[in-house]
Amino acid sequence: MGIKKTLLEDIAKELNVSKTLVSMVINGKGDAYGISKKTQEKVLAKAGEMEYTPNVFARALRTGKSHLIALLVADISNPFYSNIAKHVEKELATKGYNLMICSTDENVEREEKLISLFAEQHMIDGLIIATTNTSGEYFKKERLRNFPIVFIDRYLPDIESNYVVANNYQGSYELTELLVKKGCKNILALNITPSHISSLTERVKGYKDALKKHDIAFKDENLVEISFDNIQNDVRTQLTKRLKQGKIDAIYTLNNHIATACLNVFNEMGFDAKKEGVLFASFDDISLFDFVKPSVISVSQPVENIGIEAANLALHLIDSKTNTTDVKKIVLPTSIISRN
Amino acid sequence: MGIKKTLLEDIAKELNVSKTLVSMVINGKGDAYGISKKTQEKVLAKAGEMEYTPNVFARALRTGKSHLIALLVADISNPFYSNIAKHVEKELATKGYNLMICSTDENVEREEKLISLFAEQHMIDGLIIATTNTSGEYFKKERLRNFPIVFIDRYLPDIESNYVVANNYQGSYELTELLVKKGCKNILALNITPSHISSLTERVKGYKDALKKHDIAFKDENLVEISFDNIQNDVRTQLTKRLKQGKIDAIYTLNNHIATACLNVFNEMGFDAKKEGVLFASFDDISLFDFVKPSVISVSQPVENIGIEAANLALHLIDSKTNTTDVKKIVLPTSIISRN
DNA sequence: ATTTAAATCTAAACTTATTTAGAATTTGTT
DNA sequence: AACAAATTCTAAATAAGTTTAGATTTAAAT
Numbered sequence: 082m083g084i085k086k087t088l089l090e091d092i093a094k095e096l097n098v099s100k101t102l103v104s105m106v107i108n109g110k111g112d113a114y115g116i117s118k119k120t121q122e123k124v125l126a127k128a129g130e131m132e133y134t135p136n137v138f139a140r141a142l143r144t145g146k147s148h149l150i151a152l153l154v155a156d157i158s159n160p161f162y163s164n165i166a167k168h169v170e171k172e173l174a175t176k177g178y179n180l181m182i183c184s185t186d187e188n189v190e191r192e193e194k195l196i197s198l199f200a201e202q203h204m205i206d207g208l209i210i211a212t213t214n215t216s217g218e219y220f221k222k223e224r225l226r227n228f229p230i231v232f233i234d235r236y237l238p239d240i241e242s243n244y245v246v247a248n249n250y251q252g253s254y255e256l257t258e259l260l261v262k263k264g265c266k267n268i269l270a271l272n273i274t275p276s277h278i279s280s281l282t283e284r285v286k287g288y289k290d291a292l293k294k295h296d297i298a299f300k301d302e303n304l305v306e307i308s309f310d311n312i313q314n315d316v317r318t319q320l321t322k323r324l325k326q327g328k329i330d331a332i333y334t335l336n337n338h339i340a341t342a343c344l345n346v347f348n349e350m351g352f353d354a355k356k357e358g359v360l361f362a363s364f365d366d367i368s369l370f371d372f373v374k375p376s377v378i379s380v381s382q383p384v385e386n387i388g389i390e391a392a393n394l395a396l397h398l399i400d401s402k403t404n405t406t407d408v409k410k411i412v413l414p415t416s417i418i419s420r421n
Numbered sequence: 422m423g424i425k426k427t428l429l430e431d432i433a434k435e436l437n438v439s440k441t442l443v444s445m446v447i448n449g450k451g452d453a454y455g456i457s458k459k460t461q462e463k464v465l466a467k468a469g470e471m472e473y474t475p476n477v478f479a480r481a482l483r484t485g486k487s488h489l490i491a492l493l494v495a496d497i498s499n500p501f502y503s504n505i506a507k508h509v510e511k512e513l514a515t516k517g518y519n520l521m522i523c524s525t526d527e528n529v530e531r532e533e534k535l536i537s538l539f540a541e542q543h544m545i546d547g548l549i550i551a552t553t554n555t556s557g558e559y560f561k562k563e564r565l566r567n568f569p570i571v572f573i574d575r576y577l578p579d580i581e582s583n584y585v586v587a588n589n590y591q592g593s594y595e596l597t598e599l600l601v602k603k604g605c606k607n608i609l610a611l612n613i614t615p616s617h618i619s620s621l622t623e624r625v626k627g628y629k630d631a632l633k634k635h636d637i638a639f640k641d642e643n644l645v646e647i648s649f650d651n652i653q654n655d656v657r658t659q660l661t662k663r664l665k666q667g668k669i670d671a672i673y674t675l676n677n678h679i680a681t682a683c684l685n686v687f688n689e690m691g692f693d694a695k696k697e698g699v700l701f702a703s704f705d706d707i708s709l710f711d712f713v714k715p716s717v718i719s720v721s722q723p724v725e726n727i728g729i730e731a732a733n734l735a736l737h738l739i740d741s742k743t744n745t746t747d748v749k750k751i752v753l754p755t756s757i758i759s760r761n
Numbered sequence: 762a763t764t765t766a767a768a769t770c771t772a773a774a775c776t777t778a779t780t781t782a783g784a785a786t787t788t789g790t791t
Numbered sequence: 792a793a794c795a796a797a798t799t800c801t802a803a804a805t806a807a808g809t810t811t812a813g814a815t816t817t818a819a820a821t
Contacts, residue, residue, distance in 0.1 A: 086542065086543075086564075086777095088777065088778085089777070089778065089779095090777085090778095098800075098801085099800065099801045099802075100777095100778085100779095100801090101779080101780080101800080101801055101802080101803095102799090102800060102801075104778065104779060104780090105779090105780095105800095108779080114799085114800085115797090115798055115799055115800085116799070116800075117798085117799065117800095120799085120800085132564075134537065134538075134541065134542045135542070135777085135778070136482070136542060136543075136776085136777050136778065137538075137542060137544045137778095138478045138479075138481040138482040138487070138544070138776085138777075138778085139478075139482050139776070139777030139778035139779085139806090140777080140778055140779075141478040141778090141806095142476070142478040142479050142482055142776090142777080142778075142779095142805095142806050142807065142808085143777080143778050143779045143780080143805070143806050144778085144779065144780095144806085145806080147478070156507070157497075157503050157506050157507050157510070157522070158500065158503045158504045158506070158507040159503075160498065160500060160503070163497050163498045163499075163500070163503040164498045166497050166498070166522075166524070167496070167497050167498040167524055167526075170497070170523065170524050171524075171526070174531075179521075179523070179535075179538065180521075180523065181519075181520075181521030181522065181523075182497065182506075182521065182522040182523075183510065183519070183520065183521075183522075184506070184507055184510050184511075186507075186511070191514075195519075197474065198474075198477075198519065201474060202426070202474045202475070202476060202477060203426075203476075204477045204478070224426075224472075341708065341709065344709075344711070344712045345711065345712075347712075348711065348712065367709065368681065369681065369684075369707065369709040369710075369713060370709075371684070371685065371688065372684045372685075372687075372688065372713040372714060373709060373712040373713050373714075374712060374713075374714050426807095428807065428808085429807070429808065429809095430807080430808095438770075438771085439770065439771045439772075440771090440807090440808080440809095441770080441771055441772080441773095441809080441810080442769090442770060442771075444808070444809060444810090445770095445809090445810095448809085454769085454770085455767090455768055455769055455770085456768095456769070456770075457768080457769065457770095460769080460770085475807085475808070476806085476807050476808065477808095478806085478807080478808085479776085479806070479807035479808035479809085480807080480808055480809075481776095481808095482775095482776050482777065482778085482806090482807085482808075482809095483775075483776050483807085483808055483809045483810080484776085484808085484809065484810095485776085762821100763820100763821085764819100764820085764821080765818105765819080765820075765821095766817105766818085766819075766820090767816105767817085767818075767819085768815100768816080768817070768818085769814105769815080769816070769817085770813105770814080770815070770816085771812105771813085771814070771815090772811105772812095772813090772814090773810105773811090773812090773813105774809105774810085774811075774812095775808100775809080775810080775811095776807105776808090776809085776810105777806100778805100778806090779804105779805080779806090780803105780804085780805080780806105781802105781803090781804075781805095782801105782802095782803090782804095783800105783801085783802090783803105784799105784800080784801070784802090785798100785799085785800075785801090786797100786798075786799070786800085787796100787797080787798065787799085788795105788796080788797070788798080789794105789795085789796075789797085790793100790794085790795080790796095791792100791793090791794090791795105
């Protein structure tokens with residue numbers, strides 16, 4: 082296709098030097114290998130003139146480095162992840178690395194297939210992942226030993242790993258505390274299954290601890306699990322049941338999917354939370370929350386920082402090919418957005 | 422790193438056959454090359470047992486195919502693009518191709534750099550792109566001749582190209598007509614610069630034609646350009662000016678960024694569109710529009726279909742390495758979402 | 762038992778770069 | 792001038808596959 086690509090050899094022939102020399106100069110190792118300044122200049126000039134760009138596959142095959150990092154997220158259409166993706170990419174670009182983003186669709190098999198394709202066969206130099214997996218078992222396999230992996234958003238408690246996450250516990254604690262201070266005593270928390278994911282267990286813990294701190298007994302019936310595959314229906318069932326009882330004074334959704342589902346159900350039911358004196362809160366902020374009714378009290382995660390830190394941690398791991406012993410655990414603070 | 426990867430040669434040695442044979446069998450060409458069934462079974466069994474996965478770089482170097490397709494979008498954090506991305510990826514996965522998504526941040530230089538890196542040196546087999554470029558000049562270069570490129574969302578009128586876009590003209594026409602039928606005679610259209618992008622020029626055309634059809638004279642002052650780099654301020658300036666004059670009976674934002682900016686300004690100003698009798702409409706739907714105040718009349722684009730069609734068109738171009746002569750132009754219908 | 766044909770397999774070339782080990786040239790020293 | 796040392800460069804090996812051209816082996820035909 083198109084015109085023939087310029088090869089190292091083409092430049093070498095033009096200048097009557099070896100392709101070894103051309104390779105050295107182009108990789109900035111001219112001085113290190115004692116190539117004379119004059120020759121270096123000639124090579125660079127000719128390479129520019131002939132529009133040389135190295136064949137990435139040949140280079141990667143020989144060096145074992147692709148300068149590619151993959152980001153696996155559960156769902157790229159979720160603004161939380163797509164925002165992180167944007168910042169990871171931006172940060173990596175400044176360091177000469179490219180990012181490939183893939184979406185696993187909350188599907189463990191697909192996640193493992195992609196890891197196998199990209200990481201195990203070293204198509205990428207490093208992996209940043211919001212894992213859907215239930216355990217760290219898969220990541221223990223020999224092939225992934227010493228492969229640079231950074232977990233984001235969620236980490237797996239059963240393995241030692243490098244991760245960058247928001248302080249889910251703190252965010253949930255503060256949000257719950259705020260609701261309590263606003264007078265709520267019956268906060269219905271809507272969690273999402275599978276709820277084993279670290280970010281969720283910590284949000285639950287923060288919720289419970291905040292209640293305890295303020296001498297409010299936690300009631301089992303106030304922590305309900307919504308099935309990921311049936312969010313809308315589950316939320317409808319729960320809300321119609323609980324709101325009619327009329328004891329609930331706040332609804333706290335543990336992720337943004339459930340929040341939008343609630344808004345949908347409020348709409349359907351013609352439920353006016355403000356009039357009924359029910360506060361509405363959610364973990365994960367969405368910019369449009371500024372305009373929805375009822376107003377949403379939310380926990381905003383530092384998506385930009387998560388992206389930047391994850392990118393740099395990945396690069397750090399790639400550079401220090403050494404020991405696996407020490408891992409970095411980065412926990413970033415969240416902030417409460419209290420509307421109205 | 423980790424244990425040594427299994428190579429073709431390792432399998433060949435174990436079975437006392439040539440690596441040529443192993444390669445043929447693993448690539449499903451055993452029958453074509455007349456390898457006996459028994460041998461094929463042995464090879465596949467051993468390959469499974471030794472957990473063989475081919476080195477993608479060696480394969481790509483030799484074959485010139487990477488089974489990778491890149492999707493370049495202006496902004497991955499924009500739900501319009503991230504939704505398309507999700508569907509492109511899903512569709513490609515079923516065909517054995519992987520997708521790398523990159524965000525150009527509406528930056529022409531970055532876009533061209535990425536194309537050069539990925540496409541010109543054939544790191545990818547095909548490219549799907551929502552271009553930020555102002556002209557097709559860049560895409561005419563010899564190196565990109567015959568390279569499979571599919572434009573989405575926006576196409577470049579000055580070059581012949583394969584593209585998949587929504588029917589921006591129709592959507593805008595219908596939306597404007599709906600506003601007119603609801604009694605609006607002074608519809609303020611807020612466009613975004615750079616407005617040369619095909620999707621925008623067609624939306625403008627649809628707006629103007631619908632007015633003409635209903636015998637409403639188009640007024641220059643009712644088509645305002647908002648600068649991409651200063652959306653919030655520009656919108657504020659325009660809205661405060663025009664709303665105080667009190668002649669406007671509808672606001673129509675030509676993309677979702679401007680829509681959210683408007684919502685912000687309404688908020689700041691304490692402007693109640695419903696009370697003031699001003700309708701609010703936008704091109705590009707966002708699911709949360711269901712809950713915002715004022716209610717939004719919007720044009721919804723078929724993101725799923727755009728993704729699927731783009732993926733298949735790219736694959737088609739990759740397969741038919743032949744002539745460039747005939748291009749495919751796919752224009753998909755939009756739908757109006759009229760709330761309240 | 763040859764020859765011919767068909768079935769099955771393999772050695773070597775090839776893809777494009779990087780790296781190693783060493784060659785050729787120049788400079789410096791006595 | 793002769794030898795050592797420093798400078799500058801290159802041939803060949805290497806990465807891990809795919810493909811070409813041709814070699815064996817087995818079966819069929821006379």
